[in-house]
Amino acid sequence: MKQRVEMIVEAVEKIALDTVEMKLSNDHVAKNAVPGQFLHLQVEGHSLRRPISIADVDAEKGITTILFKELGEGTKRLGAYQPGMRINALGPSGCGFPYQDKSIQKALLIGGGIGVPPLYNLGKELSNHGIEVISVLGFQTKDSVFYEAEFSQLGETHIVTDDGSYGHKGFVTNVLGSIDGYDYYFTCGPIPMLKAVKEKLADKPGYISLEERMGCGVGACFACVIPADNESGYRKICKDGPVFPANEVIL
Amino acid sequence: MKQRVEMIVEAVEKIALDTVEMKLSNDHVAKNAVPGQFLHLQVEGHSLRRPISIADVDAEKGITTILFKELGEGTKRLGAYQPGMRINALGPSGCGFPYQDKSIQKALLIGGGIGVPPLYNLGKELSNHGIEVISVLGFQTKDSVFYEAEFSQLGETHIVTDDGSYGHKGFVTNVLGSIDGYDYYFTCGPIPMLKAVKEKLADKPGYISLEERMGCGVGACFACVIPADNESGYRKICKDGPVFPANEVIL
Amino acid sequence: MDLSVNLPGLKLKNPVMPASGCFGFGREYSEFYDLGKLGAVIMKAATGEGRYGNTTPRVAETSSGMLNAIGLQNPGVEKIIANEVPFLAGYDVPIIANVAGSTLEEYVKVASAFNKTKDVHALELNISCPNVKEGGIQFGTEPEMAATVTKKVKEASNLPVYVKLSPNVGNIVAMAKAVEQAGADGLSMINTLTGMQIHLGSKRPLLANKTGGLSGQAIKPVAIRMIYEVKQHVSIPIIGMGGISSAEDVLEFLLAGASAVAVGTANFQNPFACPDIIAALPEVLHKYGFHSVEVAIGKGHEA
Amino acid sequence: MDLSVNLPGLKLKNPVMPASGCFGFGREYSEFYDLGKLGAVIMKAATGEGRYGNTTPRVAETSSGMLNAIGLQNPGVEKIIANEVPFLAGYDVPIIANVAGSTLEEYVKVASAFNKTKDVHALELNISCPNVKEGGIQFGTEPEMAATVTKKVKEASNLPVYVKLSPNVGNIVAMAKAVEQAGADGLSMINTLTGMQIHLGSKRPLLANKTGGLSGQAIKPVAIRMIYEVKQHVSIPIIGMGGISSAEDVLEFLLAGASAVAVGTANFQNPFACPDIIAALPEVLHKYGFHSVEVAIGKGHEA
């Protein structure tokens, strides 16, 4: 049976423009989370929960890290939470990035903006399993860049900014051509980026992580469906995803 | 012009069953409040403000004390506020107990339950002006009794409980017969008590403080009217009251 | 940033005004700020004679909203003209009179009474007050009745008439079209949704009137939907209302098709609601790419 | 404390069930708790053929509520009977099938399909889904249409039929009386209020379907009012819903006249909403002086 999950805020830090790193303690989550899963967080005063990816876990200490951008009222309110406060969570939710059953030698991680967080947890796991990691991370501007050092520790890391204020200028797809030798790609970010990546890397197997507005977050309400090439014609992002084989979903 | 008033919670203490004493700092309120006035407090997560009487003020320190019973969700939430938190308030609101223009020698204060708080501020002021004070305070049970010591410092104080678990048994009206020699009475409490008091003391001049569910709390919405013996046929509790001459309003 | 809006009878310096019944006749809020800052003031409902209204309790709190059953308490149209209009006329702000009644004759009487004063700039015809039992409810839910009262009031008055629609109908577009055809100069929408709260302790409806009108943020999605639908079918301007409490809300109403907005319940939470919203509006408009209020009106409709 | 309630076709061990569309076919929440704890389960709407529903976004957050425009996505009645009903039948809980359609024929087809299984105990006739464009909306807003579909479904089905009413009408009592006369065994109310949210960034309605159904605590006062009004005019039982999130809310609905209740949006906030409410109910009933659910039903009406 799934449990009630209450997480305690351990630390809150602004790590980039409007971007918050929050450490939450709860043994159940930290022990069971796999890369690509998310937490469905209840933010005080809001009727719908907010889905936020698990960016890192320390299973031993029982700590889960999330990284989120303060966009609307819910994430702003969440960013104002103080250490010691409690957050009701659903999770770890959804299905993560599959990598264990594939014999991957080298993986390419492609993240855009708030799509970067789940890739960090994945990159660490891959690394721990001896898989080489290359990361291409896109941000809007220099101010928005985060976790460059963290990703660099995992392997070759390319930063791209829309306006060129840091790293390469343009979109993540601009640098993909210069990278090779990987078996699988894993990507998460805004839909236009995912589409471009999927097209550009059509000859490679890959996994993409999707976002959609959610109701229940557990698969019961059909809010978060995405058309798919399967019998039913759809998949639910909250339950069947958020990670899907790139060729399975129709963007 | 009336101002925006933000008060800072300085202390919160349970002083009786479900009864909270809260000290709030704000110079404007503490300097201007007169006995009988109230604060219209915005409680987080609630669409309507909560009217709570001013129970005590320390003008020098800028501290206002309120005493309230945790009844519904709003007062429960308010009772959970922690020192340092801010509360948006309207006030000091309404018209207080008039006493300065009357040449009072001895005043009788009659309070019931959460009607007791405004009488404390009044009693202190009367005392400061050399007016003798007798208090009759009614509570449901022993557990609910509060501020007995404080009132006793002002003068003769009779405690009455519905079930006789402390002080006299019964209603405040039971002990009124044995008290005499006062010029004016001042009363606040539930409507049935006010009615009984008004009837019993029909031959004495008195002032009663009323409660009603409020919308605006400033006189604009006509939520809190009470039928009155005047030209318009009504008075607004939030603006014209909450204190009225006993013979003016129709209970 | 140009916040001005011109509507029949109303030159508004900005599109934000307090909603009828939530602002009395302005006296109380004039103690908080200069009423001249407002786009306009809509007065509390006026009836032919003074009314005491319903017994109390008259209000109840709900999630993100409130119920009210004031029952049109007011001193009557003559006293309003004699005592209240002159007070408001002392400010540089257009005055809108909210006209209510239980019978056709009463509506006409109240409307024509306002011909006497030069200080009222438009009428808001309240055919939708859900708390009037004698018949007010029918005017607001039957297109023909609404058209009839609109026509009669237009004939009797020399002022532009904004008809205030009730959301308690199956087909809001039919209501809007009916009053437009009957000569309404504008629409005002929405009034409150009829609701009820039962008090668990007494086991009875909390409001003495049993039912009351639901207002506040809770009803905003209904207001936006109705304005959006109506905008596609009428050409007279709409004063939008229902749960507005921020400049972002104002923009949402403009996009849906409102030309101006009224703020009701939010005044109770924050007596400075109207001036706060007006002060924040230029930045919000700018943030979303608008250089005036006029250009934002109805922009949510374009393909 | 006796929580049981007996309704046509339904022996409920307690009056609390998940609302249609907010609980899928029970699989997801069965991972949180034993579905046998529930009073009943109302399945997601079934249509004649499978439907994909609307494009996304399908939900939006509102103050104390949400908008949804799922668009009746479901695998179709045959697959529901083959794959979903057997799963739910594994629990000791009555099953209610929510029947939807765009045409009279589709309603009849879906309703009669459920005759095949012994595991469904009642039908909830969803004549009120505001997100079906082809015609579903008319069934729920015209008394005669509602009566017709009720009659046809009653003829086609051997199960008790609870007709689910839309709140988007001017006269809810007329709707209730019409379907009662047409043979409905019970009522289910309310469905969602039609609403809209406009996204300031895109300047367009946020939901791909533009309008959506407003649910959650925001609409509770409207639900209570409608149930209270209807209770005074019909004698068939009412399953009440609209914003329920606590045992206190359940009691408020019982007092208003509901014989049982459904919990929708609250499941999304708290997946344990239903069992939590059921667990809290005895104490709440006791606190307000009731020794069973049955005695509380309609108690808000007595003088």
Ligand SMILES: Cc1cc2nc3c(=O)[nH]c(=O)nc-3n(C[C@H](O)[C@H](O)[C@H](O)COP(=O)(O)OP(=O)(O)OC[C@H]3O[C@@H](n4cnc5c(N)ncnc54)[C@H](O)[C@@H]3O)c2cc1C
């Ligand atoms: C599986 C998943 C993982 C995510 N991981 C992260 C992460 O690690 N870091 C991060 O910053 N963001 C992440 N997001 C996006 C994040 O959920 C939204 O930014 C957030 O919900 C916005 O809430 P708000 O209150 O700021 O915005 P508002 O616009 O006020 O929210 C209104 C409603 O829309 C929903 N909503 C708005 N934008 C999105 C969106 N992009 N995706 C889904 N729902 C949305 C909200 O949840 C809420 O229900 C993730 C989304 C999904 C679906």
Ligand SMILES: Cc1cc2nc3c(=O)[nH]c(=O)nc-3n(C[C@H](O)[C@H](O)[C@H](O)COP(=O)(O)OP(=O)(O)OC[C@H]3O[C@@H](n4cnc5c(N)ncnc54)[C@H](O)[C@@H]3O)c2cc1C
């Ligand atoms: C002028 C005045 C002074 C007051 N002074 C005090 C005081 O010093 N100490 C104290 O404990 N209480 C006082 N009260 C009563 C206090 O306002 C209510 O107990 C409180 O509002 C209840 O809020 P709630 O959230 O607990 O209850 P809920 O029932 O959840 O409140 C729902 C709504 O009803 C209103 N309401 C409920 N009960 C009352 C009531 N008795 N009077 C007015 N509104 C009510 C609430 O304000 C709110 O709008 C005073 C009331 C008035 C009018």
Ligand SMILES: Cc1cc2nc3c(=O)[nH]c(=O)nc-3n(C[C@H](O)[C@H](O)[C@H](O)COP(=O)(O)O)c2cc1C
């Ligand atoms: C306490 C109160 C009194 C009201 N009185 C009137 C009235 O007299 N005439 C009228 O047309 N509308 C009246 N209304 C409705 C408001 O003008 C407005 O249409 C409605 O409240 C929705 O706006 P809001 O959500 O911003 O409050 C009243 C509303 C409230 C809350």
Ligand SMILES: Cc1cc2nc3c(=O)[nH]c(=O)nc-3n(C[C@H](O)[C@H](O)[C@H](O)COP(=O)(O)O)c2cc1C
């Ligand atoms: C996401 C969602 C999907 C819904 N789908 C259906 C449905 O398929 N059939 C139906 O009759 N009602 C449907 N409803 C309406 C609910 O059953 C219920 O009547 C309404 O939401 C009010 O209850 P609530 O406020 O507790 O959610 C749906 C509601 C939501 C929020």
Ligand code: FES
């Ligand atoms: S959010 Fe409800 S099914 Fe995914």
Ligand code: FES
């Ligand atoms: S609360 Fe609005 S007039 Fe008193």
